[in-house]
Amino acid sequence: MPVSPAMAEDLAAAVADLYEAAAGTLTKKITRALAEGIDSPLWVELKLAALGDLQAAVTAVIAALQASASDAIHAAVAEAYERGQQAAVAELGALGVGQAAAAAEALPTAAVVDRLAAAVIADTGPAHLRMLRQTLDVYRSVVARAAAAPVLGAQTRRQAAQSALDAFADRGVTGFIDRAGRSWELRSYVEMATRSAVGRAAVEAHTDRLGAAGVDLVIVSQAPEECRLCRPWERKILTREGASGARDVELEHGIEDGRMVTVHVAGSLPEARSAGLMHPNCRHTVSAYLPGISKVPKAQASRGTYEDTQQQRYLERQVRKWKRRAAAGLDDDARRAANARVRAYQARIRELTSSTGLPRKSHREQLTTAR
Incomplete structure (x- = not known):
């Protein structure tokens, strides 16, 4: 996988x-x-x-x-x-x-x-x-x-x-x-x-x-809501290691001995990672690429934009912020006011995910309780 x-x-x-x-x-x-x-x-x-x-x-x-x-x-x-x-x-x-x-x-x-x-x-x-x-x-x-x-x-x-x-x-x-x-x-x-x-x-x-x-070769997936750092590497074939830079290489067919196949590689995986691919929030995958067997997938439409995902993360942070305010409330009035803001930001998240098709990540809205 x-x-x-x-x-x-x-x-x-x-x-x-x-x-x-x-x-x-x-x-x-x-x-x-x-x-x-x-x-x-x-x-x-x-x-x-x-x-x-x-x-x-x-x-x-x-x-x-x-x-x-x-x-x-x-x-x-x-x-x-x-x-x-x-x-x-x-x-x-x-x-x-x-x-x-x-x-x-x-x-x-x-x-x-x-x-x-x-x-x-x-x-x-x-x-x-x-x-x-x-x-x-x-x-x-x-x-x-x-x-x-x-x-x-x-x-x-x-x-x-x-x-x-x-x-x-x-x-x-x-x-x-x-x-x-x-x-x-x-x-x-x-x-x-x-x-x-x-x-x-x-x-x-x-x-x-x-x-x-x-x-020796891997292929990068297309991920939804990709960022500008990852976009140049989507659906590209890379070497696991070795020289940087795009080039055509002659390689033996994945299952047929003696048969050579020309593969265009966009660079190396270390090169792509240095340029930003596979950053901490990256949703791209890499998988084995076998010459003559593996296929480059067709481009797929995204559910939303990278900016949509960043807006969702902002709203999630706001939910957590107001939950912390509720926890820091000295009296019931302060806690009730903070909880009302929590519900307001959660409503904005529901609206965003409904309009863009982005999945809601409720766990990112939670404050972990003490253990």
Whole structure:
């Protein structure tokens, strides 16, 4: 069967769920700590005195996350690599060309899995320190704003505290700041980093198995709602490795000995990946191409546009943002208002998917609960 980064995205989502659950736990801890005794005249003093207890609780959550995440990342990469291998064996077996046995021979995998998993763990490591700092900074900020508001006559203490918590819920815990200065939501960053690794593991395992069976060419699928980076490579034949650049090559027929076939290759798979193909959100697949046997599929109309998919992802982020606001609500009124916004954005998602034919991905609208 063909392989793509998408075949392992559920594994990346499972890892990201751990971080989102931890972030949700931290938000609840802050909210509960601040809500307790908020109408007391001694509230500010009590909240500052309790900072040490909050820091200990937050540190415990993050320590548990680190241990669970490292194991989950390694397991996800290993499973993705195994799926890629199985896909290659199944694909060649279905083609019936006598090469499935060669593809099924055991290949060393530990070094590849360890390398890819270690890269993700290193990338996500700084997020743990950011979680601790941001949580404590938000707590201090809320106390300071709530303490100053009644004095300035602008807001009540509860209103000021809720306003500060809303601002935190809007952005969530940010796990990474890129070169452009943009802050990534923790879950989005972790999922992107993990999806990249598990996708790469699946594709590498697939092409390694094809190489063991003597298959040197692959073909890229046409995927719905493709982006500008992937579009040039759709339905193109590529070499698994080797020289870059388009060219015609003479190769032996897939099943007829001695018969030569001319195949136009658009470049190499490493070249295409360097240009953007198989990026973390890519829906394209690559499959074995056998000269004289495999056919280039006809172009198919897309259900929507790439821009439609990005609009859907924006709306999904808004649903999650307002769910975080509901979780950070200090009273029922705040929670009801946030939940109303959740329903409004979900209605916009239903309208978008209905008009474009895009599949609704309800799991991307959910906040993972603490474990």
